[in-house]
Amino acid sequence: MSAVVTAVGIMTGLGLFFASVLAVAYRFLRVEEDPRYETVMELLPGTNCGACGEPGCGAFANQLLADSVEPGDCTVSSAGDRAEIAEFLGVDVGGGDARVARLRCGGAEGLVGRLAAYKGRGSCRAAAVVDGGGRACPWGCLGLGDCEDACDFDAIVMGADGLPHVIPEACVACSDCSDVCPLDLFVVEPVEQRLFVQCASPLEGSDARALCAVACDACGRCALDGPGESVRMVGGLPVIDWQGPDEPTVEATFRCPTGAIVWLEGAQFVVPEEDWEFEGRRRA
Amino acid sequence: MGDLLWIFVAAAVVNNFTLSWFLGLCPFLGVSGRLDTAFRMGLANIFVLLVTAVCAWFLNAFILPHAPYLRLIAFIVVIASVVQFVEMAIRKLSPALFEALGIFLPLITTNCAILGLALFQTNREYGFVESISFALGAGVGLTLALVLMAGVRVENELRDVPDVLEGAAMSFLVAGILSMAFMGFAGLFSGVA
Amino acid sequence: MAAPPTTVNEDFIRGLWKENPVFVQLLGLCPALAVTNSAINAVAMSAATAFVLCGSSVLVSSMRSIIPKQVRITTFIIVIATFVTVADFTLMALLPDVHKELGAFIALIVANCLILGRQEAFASRNTVGRALADAAGMSTGFGIALLMLGGIREILGSGSLFGVSLFGDSFEPWIIMILPPGGFLTIGLLLVVFARMERRKGGAS
Amino acid sequence: MSDLVLSHGPFVKDAATTPNIMRDVLIAALLVLGAATFHFGLTALAVTGAATVGAVGTEWWFTRKRPGGATTSDWSAALTGVLLGLTLPPALPLWMAFLGGVAAIGLGKLIFGGLGQNPFNPALVGRAFLQAAFPTAITTWTPPVDGSTWSTIPSSVFAAPLMHGEVDIMTSATPLGLAKFQGEGTELSNLFFGTTGGSLGETNALLLILLGLWLASRRAFDWRLPISTLVTVAVLSGALHLVLPDAVQPPSFMLLSGGLLLAAVFMVTDPVSTPTTAKGAWIFGIGVGALVVLIRAWGGLPEGVMYAILLMNAATPHIERYTQPRPFGGD
Amino acid sequence: MISLAGLRARARTFRQGIHPPEHKAPTAGLPIERAPFVDEYVLPLGQHIGAPSVAVVQPGDDVRRGDKLADPGGFVSVALHAPVAGRVTAIELRLHPSGRMVPSIVLRRDPWSSQQLAGEPTDPGTLDRDEALRLIQHGGLVGLGGAAFPSHVKLAVPEGKVVDEVVINGCECEPYLTCDHRVMVEEPAAVVRGTEILRLLLGGKRSWIGVELNKPDAIETLKTVAPSTVEVVGVEVKYPQGAEKMLLVALFGKEVPAGGLPLDLGILTNNVGTTAAIADLFDRGLPLVERVVTVTGAGVEYPRNLRVPIGTPVRTILEHCGLRPEADRVILGGPMMGAPQKSLDVPVLKGTSGLLCLPGAPEPTEFPCIRCARCVRACPMFLNPARLARLVRAERPDEAAEHHLMSCFECGSCSYVCPSGIPLVQWMRVGKQTLRAEAARAKAKAAAEAADAP
Amino acid sequence: MASSEPSSFKMLLTLGLAGMVSGLVLVGIYTVTAPRIERNRAEALDRAVYQVLPGAVRKETSEPNPEGDVVYAGYDAEDALLGYAIPAEGAGFQDTIRLLYGVNLERRRVVGMRVLESRETPGLGDKIFKDLDFVAEFDDLAIDPAIEAVPKGSAAEAWQVDAITGATISSKAIVRIINDGNERWLEELH
């Protein structure tokens, strides 16, 4: 019987003692914090497992509030909780207007001239500092796939035509590809903007066509055919105005002699079936 | 004195808490990805282990003889509360220290290394000074393991690690190699040779 | 708290493999590695863990409305620690040899992140039935993982399974498998194998 | 004029190539293997061969689908295999040596991405694996052979895979083991010319020194690494021997016994797993030397070179971090 | 006989660096010849570091040799002059040795005009500092040592700084090249005179001419004509001894602070060719319309040192020197730092010191970095090229910057020694370009924000 | 803010209650299991004591010495003192080894030894309790001048034991632990 008394005594004592200590601590040592903190903490698993790389759920919650991590970075919580956190904090879970990366070059292998054989490291960035690579068009894609490697979402596969093919469904518009491309060939645009110029060469006329069969030769027909001022010629290339009063239309592409201006209904380049499973060229 | 040294060395390297007792693996895997986080986590660990050693010794000496069946629950409640209290105190008194170490405290509070320390120290009937030496050794050992692991993992970001090995699998294999390397300390200072 | 709409059945199934606590969530690793140098230890450990996990989940879930949230964690810990002590004493009384083998790791179940994690993430937010299903699923998943680890380590490390010798006397045991490095290497290699299987599957579909 | 080729400059190039460096070191290692065969008989070839097959086979299997073909052609896997073989005892079952080769390359190298990326010395990872897996077999030493027994291979070597070796082989302790567990010394001349028990490649100090000098002159490695290791062991054991003659052996014995010289020439020098900075190389060597003395004098094991190197391998990223050279014009 | 001074000089060098084979023998003894005139010259408006020049001629204009074609496009920019007499046929995009197409003036030589080059001498003593700088800028002078940095900018010593020493860089450490060597041997007077003009302009105390010890004839010749204020010093034959930072270490034992200029040490450095051109500008009134180029390598039948009008197409020069059928690589500059070309239809620029033509391109083989540290031991800037390259490859340029990537001057020593054949210096370039692009982006963004702010 | 402020009273109540309930449960389980656990423990101890003191049928526990340690005196069927069973521990190869050994003071011999707890390497160090030949060496072993472990096969004197090949360190550790135990207790027991 005395054991029971001791046990219950000690336990109750301990419980009461620490509850009071904590209560006092709460009063006097409390540090003001973001009121949302509590709620977020509630939604996090509270395992303090450190799996997110942050030292515990509290730290993760703070990072969430500071907007430097995303709810999904907590791999332990359930999908539902993550969604709830995202909703509570009003952070975007990748919704918004769909945007996609597009290549300002259509110079597939065989269409663009080649001056010298590039025998160096298989990397666009490395080739770009070696006389800009061996292709005749100094503005065009080098085709060595740095963008493919940079895309964390496997949204780019290098096609047999030597150009990077973006899979629109996979692209999350992160811009990594455009950051890595030494020629700055990628632009990330809303999918809705369907008219696109896939050439970056400012050369005109036969000079342009001499380097690449599908170059924009600045003939200006697209600017004439597009409604109003929606397409203008600037520096040897058409510039499409999406903000202006006239909506650019597919007409602009009808008389393009080289196919440099295109109307995109899906992927910019058709990804051949066999390339879908392409494991990705690993850097040797 | 020699005993204290042996207790320290044994806990730090010979029977390293993480690499040969498998204690505290969750934070070991979680925060060993960045060097400075790992190091600070280690320091915070040393601190909590010391607090734990003192609490556990105190409980063992004064309270638990009356109720041995409360050992586990007393350990965990007391340690958790004390650490929480210390955390709050640090946060209030020294925001800088809190930034550096305090944020790690909740992660450590209830992990097995802490409780393991209390239990082992009880099983082995360590006195106060021995407990402190044991806790220091365990903490230094945890820090060492964390920091070495972080060194390898940080460099891994620059390696062409095969995809299937990214993440936890790699950490475990590296821990395995480290654990093999630490076997070199076996028998250190056991005075047999 | 709109928990994901799953059935009790799914609550159970999930823990077995898709959200396996050890291999997928990487929780409760310390016991998973420390006591799996033989299959029998793995089973004993899983049983003890299952008891604690299911017990506390049921209790926590049934009391979920009356616990103030500030002392939530502390209360959970008291509940868990109580169950662990019960398990500890019971084992000590009934199976002293097993208890000796597992040593302090029975007591360390208290610190198993898996258990507290399930209370926080699931039991404290769901009905008793679902909490039990979840706990049972997680426990089984934990058991599966421990048994895999313990089995592999015992077969290679001692040449036996559940103490039954498999290869005869002249087998040379791979001692490393029952030493600490073997624990790390085994789970590491298992994770690699799973990752490969995932990729195969992903690649094929 | 032929078509122009664009390639990376510079357009003059030093002649050394990675496969050539590996090949040089491999030649040196094979010379050590020759000496091992002389000392221990044909078993040296068998055991080292098995380790090498394990190493090269693993490398080939896992890299055979790479775009440029299997990476076995750079010689590094073969070198790892031979070096692993040289650290093994003469009577080790072949299947264990093979398994060691697999572990060395698989666990020690490929998981990190292959050549040049491994934080730990692969050969030593393989050996550490074997030592932890089969501690008895790997500490079973057979004595050197003489003319009549040269071609007899201990029967344990041919143990069936996964099975024990023959138990009743003739064993002999290593000089370090003798000193540690029996308090017996070994003639320095025996150490020097390799007529003692021990791992296959570690016994002939003279040959190792000569090969070290040759490789250093070929600039196969950074001379700071072996020098700092050996000097540290010498100085530390010299000083400690004066104070604690019972615990610490004299420098001459420390330097010439065990795997120290083999490691100093072939393993401490592995460029991949050691620091690249000059200061770092000194620190690495000093660390290895100090750990060797510590483990040999106060540890449970008679020899600590392997563990010392693995531990310092783990410390290498940190050493490098703190020994980055001051940039030109900076402070 | 080795003099005591010679022995001391032998010790003069910097730490680390490499010893590539020299390959200078084929041209070292060949006197400078004049390159034949050709029909068409292409003059890119951007030949130097800084803003491009602005054309002052129109297509159809006739020009005499030495007439100004373009004005400086800003302070860091110089004028451009007609290398031959003829007619401007176009101003259009043409392939530049950098691999890009840039606006260039195309000049068709008039075969009947006189190609006489004449001008009015100026006494530097009669000009104040600004007038002298203007003369140099409008004389089209840029550094001929490779970087093509506008010379007047270097001479415009900012308030508060003084130049005590003028150093003339005659090291020519690049293998194969001998143009500076020949200038020193054939025009020692111009070199020494240019040195004195520079010193007078800047009010410096002493001048030094540093020459690698593999050019004893140049050292001897210069010594015979040098006045007492000009010291000719031999320095060790080691690459990149000619980099000004390395030369200053060899001469004075001082390091130019990271990110700084020799000016921070009170020193001005110029190439010997530049120095001779300064002398020509002042004493003979000649703008920079031609330069000495070493045409060499196993890809040409007749290696030569040629005086080439700026803008001459590379193809015509190589054909003049007997381009061999097996030649497959053409490099503008030396083998270490030179730029490989994808086309022969690019012009010789003011900064072009050599045309290296090589046969038999090796199949590229690259092995993973084995951390052998040879690059670390070679880098004269004490960088860790292996790590920098990895960081750049892994798209972590910011960390590379923390490891002092921007200190790299692209000497190529690291690539030279790398046994794994890793194009280290290319990765350095990639990284530096990425960083510059990032900085430019950040600046543009800041500017845009500043514009938005009010 | 105020709403999220915890009500101290409710906190106290919950914790106090939880503590109480848990205390009750624990006391319950303890009361149920304690006798059984105690019995297990006592049986194990008896077993060990009788093993290291062959012939003993009854044991008595000594007064604790100043450090709080005890030894067990073993008596045979005639209730004559057979010797003492001494618990001792010390560093082994991996970790602390705990053992119990019996010593007959009259004959000044160790008469039995059992390892109670060790983490020595399986397959090597664990031979100190798995290798019965080795264990048997302690069945009759002189303690004067001191026990000594010598390489296998070379034990010639009554106080020498053959160390286990490949586990010399663990063997020596056993010997050292016993010697230390003797040093601590033998004076006192006389």
Ligand SMILES: Cc1cc2nc3c(=O)[nH]c(=O)nc-3n(C[C@H](O)[C@H](O)[C@H](O)COP(=O)(O)O)c2cc1C
């Ligand atoms: C075993 C050995 C020891 C050496 N010790 C030194 C030394 O202590 N100091 C030294 O300057 N050179 C020493 N050398 C000479 C080096 O080979 C030479 O200095 C080195 O290659 C220069 O390389 P570094 O440019 O990396 O300094 C040693 C060479 C060998 C083979």
Ligand SMILES: Cc1cc2nc3c(=O)[nH]c(=O)nc-3n(C[C@H](O)[C@H](O)[C@H](O)COP(=O)(O)O)c2cc1C
């Ligand atoms: C790696 C490297 C090597 C160089 N080698 C030489 C050289 O051999 N001769 C030379 O005159 N300038 C050389 N330079 C350029 C000098 O650093 C310096 O810019 C030049 O001497 C300044 O003179 P300038 O402006 O008249 O060209 C080199 C530069 C670098 C980065």
Ligand SMILES: Cc1cc2nc3c(=O)[nH]c(=O)nc-3n(C[C@H](O)[C@H](O)[C@H](O)COP(=O)(O)O)c2cc1C
């Ligand atoms: C992985 C490993 C575990 C070991 N474990 C033990 C051990 O538990 N006990 C022991 O005495 N020696 C152990 N050793 C030490 C060696 O076996 C040591 O060489 C041996 O104790 C020396 O005895 P010998 O002279 O009879 O060979 C171990 C060695 C290794 C590599």
Ligand SMILES: Cc1cc2nc3c(=O)[nH]c(=O)nc-3n(C[C@H](O)[C@H](O)[C@H](O)CO)c2cc1C
């Ligand atoms: C001087 C030198 C020493 C080497 N030592 C080792 C060694 O000890 N172990 C090993 O596996 N490889 C060694 N290698 C080979 C190579 O570095 C090794 O395969 C890489 O560590 C694998 O990435 C050595 C190579 C050189 C050049």
Ligand code: SF4
């Ligand atoms: S788009 Fe840019 S990065 Fe991609 S392949 Fe073309 S050049 Fe390379």
Ligand code: SF4
């Ligand atoms: S890198 Fe980003 S923007 Fe580019 S394709 Fe991939 S996901 Fe799209």
Ligand code: SF4
């Ligand atoms: S190119 Fe740059 S990194 Fe390489 S050696 Fe020269 S200065 Fe150093």
Ligand code: SF4
């Ligand atoms: S020289 Fe090449 S292989 Fe050696 S460390 Fe540098 S980059 Fe790596």
Ligand code: FES
């Ligand atoms: S189970 Fe999570 S720290 Fe041990």
